[in-house]
Amino acid sequence: xxxxxxxxxxxxxxxxxxxxxxxxxxxxxxxxxxxxxxxxxxxxxxxxxxxxxxxxxxxxxxxxxxxxxxxxxxxxxxxxxxxxxxxxxxxxxxxxxxxxxxxxxxxxxxxxxxxxxxxxxxxxxxxxxxxxxxxxxxxxxxxxxxxxxxxxxxxxxxxxxxxxxxxxxxxxxxxxxxxxxxxxxxxxxxxxxxxxxxxxxxxxxxxxxxxxxxxxxxxxxxxxxxxxxxxxxxxxxxxxxxxxxxxxxxx
Amino acid sequence: xxxxxxxxxxxxxxxxxxxxxxxxxxxxxxxxxxxxxxxxxxxxxxxxxxxxxxxxxxxxxxxxxxxxxxxxxxxxxxxxxxxxxxxxxxxxxxxxxxxxxxxxxxxxxxxxxxxxxxxxxxxxxxxxxxxxxxxxxxxxxxxxxxxxxxxxxxxxxxxxxxxxxxxxxxxxxxxxxxxxxxxxxxxxxxxxxxxxxxxxxxxxxxxxxxxxxxxxxxxxxxxxxxxxxxxxxxxxxxxxxxxxxxxxxxxxxxxxxxxxxxxxxxxxxxxxxxxxxxxxxxxxxxxxxxxxxxxxxxxxxxxxxxxxxxxxxxxxxxxxxxxxxxxxxxxxxxxxxxxxxxxxxxxxxxxxxxxxxxxxxxxxxxxxxxxxxxx
Numbered sequence: 001x002x003x004x005x006x007x008x009x010x011x012x013x014x015x016x017x018x019x020x021x022x023x024x025x026x027x028x029x030x031x032x033x034x035x036x037x038x039x040x041x042x043x044x045x046x047x048x049x050x051x052x053x054x055x056x057x058x059x060x061x062x063x064x065x066x067x068x069x070x071x072x073x074x075x076x077x078x079x080x081x082x083x084x085x086x087x088x089x090x091x092x093x094x095x096x097x098x099x100x101x102x103x104x105x106x107x108x109x110x111x112x113x114x115x116x117x118x119x120x121x122x123x124x125x126x127x128x129x130x131x132x133x134x135x136x137x138x139x140x141x142x143x144x145x146x147x148x149x150x151x152x153x154x155x156x157x158x159x160x161x162x163x164x165x166x167x168x169x170x171x172x173x174x175x176x177x178x179x180x181x182x183x184x185x186x187x188x189x190x191x192x193x194x195x196x197x198x199x200x201x202x203x204x205x206x207x208x209x210x211x212x213x214x215x216x217x218x219x220x221x222x223x224x225x226x227x228x229x230x231x232x233x234x235x236x237x238x239x240x241x242x243x244x245x246x247x248x249x250x251x
Numbered sequence: 252x253x254x255x256x257x258x259x260x261x262x263x264x265x266x267x268x269x270x271x272x273x274x275x276x277x278x279x280x281x282x283x284x285x286x287x288x289x290x291x292x293x294x295x296x297x298x299x300x301x302x303x304x305x306x307x308x309x310x311x312x313x314x315x316x317x318x319x320x321x322x323x324x325x326x327x328x329x330x331x332x333x334x335x336x337x338x339x340x341x342x343x344x345x346x347x348x349x350x351x352x353x354x355x356x357x358x359x360x361x362x363x364x365x366x367x368x369x370x371x372x373x374x375x376x377x378x379x380x381x382x383x384x385x386x387x388x389x390x391x392x393x394x395x396x397x398x399x400x401x402x403x404x405x406x407x408x409x410x411x412x413x414x415x416x417x418x419x420x421x422x423x424x425x426x427x428x429x430x431x432x433x434x435x436x437x438x439x440x441x442x443x444x445x446x447x448x449x450x451x452x453x454x455x456x457x458x459x460x461x462x463x464x465x466x467x468x469x470x471x472x473x474x475x476x477x478x479x480x481x482x483x484x485x486x487x488x489x490x491x492x493x494x495x496x497x498x499x500x501x502x503x504x505x506x507x508x509x510x511x512x513x514x515x516x517x518x519x520x521x522x523x524x525x526x527x528x529x530x531x532x533x534x535x536x537x538x539x540x541x542x543x544x545x546x547x548x549x550x551x552x553x554x555x556x557x558x559x560x561x562x563x564x565x566x567x568x569x570x571x572x573x574x575x576x577x578x579x580x581x582x583x584x585x586x587x588x589x590x591x592x593x594x595x596x597x598x599x600x601x602x603x604x605x606x607x608x609x610x611x612x613x614x615x616x617x618x619x620x621x622x623x624x625x626x
Binding site: 048052054073074075078079083084086090091092093095099101102108109111114115118119159163218220 | 492
């Protein structure tokens with residue numbers, strides 16, 4: 001493979017002395033699907049915050065498409081082609097499903113173009129296609145706030161895809177979903193990889209297994225190991241981190 | 252594209268017919284004194300529409316709209332004063348003589364032009380709002396901090412204008428009713444009739460303008476900023492820009508409103524920048540219905556008309572009524588009177604009294620049609 005799409009170089013983030021990320025290195029190739037797991041407090045969400053510009057790292061660099069995106073504002077990073085799904089579904093509850101998606105697919109995202117141009121045919125087709133993917137056709141004009149939890153998760157994923165990003169960062173997409181919905185979500189994310197690069201964060205091992213992707217394990221702010229599900233499960237360090245935690249919880 | 256924060260077409264239509272009928276009938280039904288009051292309150296509807304745009308849609312609770320309102324008023328008053336000061340010593344407005352000023356301060360000069368004045372009424376408050384807004388929003392100052400900051404700005408402007416006798420007659424303000432326009436007294440009955448028509452027309456135009464702003468995706472971004480600003484940002488929109496634009500628009504509308512109010516009330520003074528007046532603007536919108544444009548118009552006109560009627564009958568009781576009204580709306584009608592009517596409030600009230608049967612629906616069922624849902 002040639003140069004990676006995204007590269008995190010020696011990222012450290014410290015919150016008042018506490019190291020949330022510690023010398024973290026990670027690279028993603030274009031079209032790849034990658035799962036990131038790790039116990040609570042391993043720095044999974046902070047690491048997304050760094051990529052999307054919400055948190056500035058104390059040291060290190062973030063390279064996206066061969067240029068550093070460090071210090072760029074969030075909306076600029078989003079326009080460069082990085083989309084993010086939050087841990088709990090964050091959609092515009094007072095807008096309809098259609099209106100939510102319309103905001104995601106609009107281009108360019110400037111006030112003037114929103115006021116002076118109407119939605120074009122291509123954008124309407126795109127919205128239609130997205131609603132088919134996530135199965136929300138019957139809810140077009142329903143306010144997003146009255147969707148079920150699973151439908152909200154999917155709407156947010158659809159909005160993410162609607163932005164047409166090169167890189168999708170998906171934070172716990174199956175939290176609170178039924179088993180069936182979880183399987184559908186896994187299939188959806190798998191089908192998105194290839195055209196897009198997808199990075200998924202989750203706790204749910206069944207879901208991660210179903211993604212059939214390489215896995216990166218984070219622990220205390222740095223990468224513990226990377227590899228397939230089988231490799232990860234046999235890694236003594238991973239077992240120690242997870243089992244060690246489990247014992248604490250069991251007590 | 253429907254949304255409970257936008258009004259149902261049928262209800263909106265009925266309200267508009269009523270408003271237009273009232274406006275057309277008013278000049279022949281009301282004595283000039285009452286007509287003039289109605290004209291003033293209609294001009295306040297314009298500032299209320301601005302408050303609705305920034306607060307109702309975008310969630311920015313500004314307690315400083317009085318700044319922009321007063322700026323518009325001062326622009327209009329400066330022009331009128333200059334337009335009718337030919338007979339005074341040095342050809343400058345009379346009050347300057349009280350402070351021994353011989354020469355017109357430089358910033359008065361351009362207000363000799365009527366075209367400049369018409370532009371300035373809108374542009375000066377717009378620019379001040381844009382600048383203030385940009386500085387505040389760029390630093391991501393939100394919520395209560397934003398409200399406090401706008402109120403502080405209001406006090407700064409109030410104190411500045413209050414103290415500048417030699418520039419703008421300080422606390423006395425600038426009178427417009429005895430000035431001349433097209434060879435007539437501005438305070439005369441025939442002029443006031445004209446101002447009423449102009450104001451009514453401006454309210455309708457402003458409504459169309461505000462409607463155009465919010466009816467499509469631009470308005471949806473504003474609602475998005477109100478509900479979840481971070482999401483807007485990660486979707487690729489720059490909230491700072493959108494907020495600055497809408498704040499500037501509201502500032503410009505406040506300026507137009509202030510100018511129309513000034514020529515109909517006969518004076519502009521720093522009293523336009525007092526804290527209670529700017530808070531009242533928010534109350535009109537809250538009572539009328541936040542996020543419903545027609546609600547802002549109705550709120551401004553009806554509350555103010557009620558204020559003058561109540562004050563005539565029972566002086567000193569108005570403040571209690573207004574306060575009570577606000578508490579009632581905040582506690583039991585959070586979307587204002589119009590929002591309540593629109594979300595089937597009256598029917599729910601009747602059914603709660605046991606007269607009609609309650610209807611229970613689940614929103615997601617409506618798309619599939621209620622008939623399909625059988626127990």
